[in-house]
Amino acid sequence: MLLKIDFESEVPIYLQLKNQIIEGIAQKELVENDSLPSVRQLAEDIGINMHTVNKAYNMLKDDGFIKLDRRKGAVISRVPCRVTEEYKNKLQDEMKAVIAEAYCKGMKEEEFKEICSSIFKEYERRTES
């Protein structure tokens, strides 16, 4: 898959990496057992510190999206992984911030739900095909 890293973005680079890889998995661009480049190689290709890539990989590992294999490096795990209580709490926190902003801008609940379901459908379509 193609990673697009913006050096001037407000989003830190490790988060850009993590988010894009998760999105790649959702879109089926990355599937189970696909391997990602080694920490060093990816850091060299992008031109960033190795700690940054390491941080992204470790977060992905903790969230169950990848396995770090001694020989094969970072390998994509099977999805869907489990929805844990911990994750639900985290999601709720994150959604609060997003919905608060939408609410203040005057967005209606229906409109918001429509956006959510269109994104969900997009990923489901990819899974089926």
Add this chain to the structure above:
Amino acid sequence: MNESIGLFAITLFMLITVFFTGYFLQETSRKGVFFGVRVPAAYMGSEEVKGILRRYKKSFLISFIIYAVIYLALMCMYPNPGVMIIGILAFIIVLNVNYYKTHKEIKLLKGRENWVKDSKNVIIVDTEFRKSKDKKMVVSKWWFIIPVVLIIFNVIIALVRYPNLPDVLPRHWNGKGVVDGWSNKSYLLVLALPIVETLLTGIMFGMYTAIGRAKQDLDSENIEASKERSRRFRRFWSAFAAGMACFIAADFTMLQLNTLAILKTSPTFMIVSYVFEFGIVIVVVIGSLLIGQGGSRIKVIENKNGEKIAINRDDDKYWKLGDFYYNPDDPALFVEKRVGIGWDFNYARPAAKIIMGFIAILIIGVIVLAIAMITK
């Protein structure tokens, strides 16, 4: 007399080679970079940019002719390897003065016209870049088994033959394949060739590794095509590195067999060796001009519907004088050159600083040696 004709032929050949690399500096460089400055695609074909290129070519042509006349005259008057080496260094200065003048001109234009206003510092990286199974990025590393086996063979044969060798051994052959230098027998003498061979194989393997590892540097306007170009570019030069290692090892094995008096050099062998050496230079020149930096001159079928992310990248700040990559945040040691063809260091890495220190000492040594040769 014979020696000076040889020297003259090498000089002439070298002059022609460097003329082409200088004159077609922009044509063989990467797309989107103009004399070390990133220029957005929309401005690349503008009259101002074309004018700068025309002026560079004119100025390069004039200074090259003046340089070549002086150099050839000096070579005729003093046919000396020292003059030749100083001449090469003088050319590097001529080339760089011309380059830098043009670099500054385009940099000023870029600032004045504010080409960076809609540019972003964004990079595209493909996670599958080095993984495609049917289309390998570089040739197999197992090619390097050939030089390794030959080196071991040369060491073994030296040790086995040593007790039966005469006290004086041939050390140097002239252009006709006749021995003109002798040395007393010693272990260092019979192992000298394998040692140098090991060093050269190491350098070639280093080059091979650097080619495989160097940054992707994809063109966001045409990702698939630039990937294919980069692949062919790397494949060609990795094959060249592996081939050179094999050729050097074979050549050294022949020399070793001669030193140990197992073979007697015939003039035919020397000619074959010269033809090969000449062939290598031809391959480098033709390869550089036809393939271009990063494969920029290779025609590949461009998929117009392929993924396309239009960004005007602006990373000029990492390229000192437009030519030297200096980025302390980047762990990469090797990068593709921005001007001209080949690979270069990320000069912010300590390893690069150490290697450059050695090279600087080497160059100073060569200059001292050249001056000593002239004044002798």
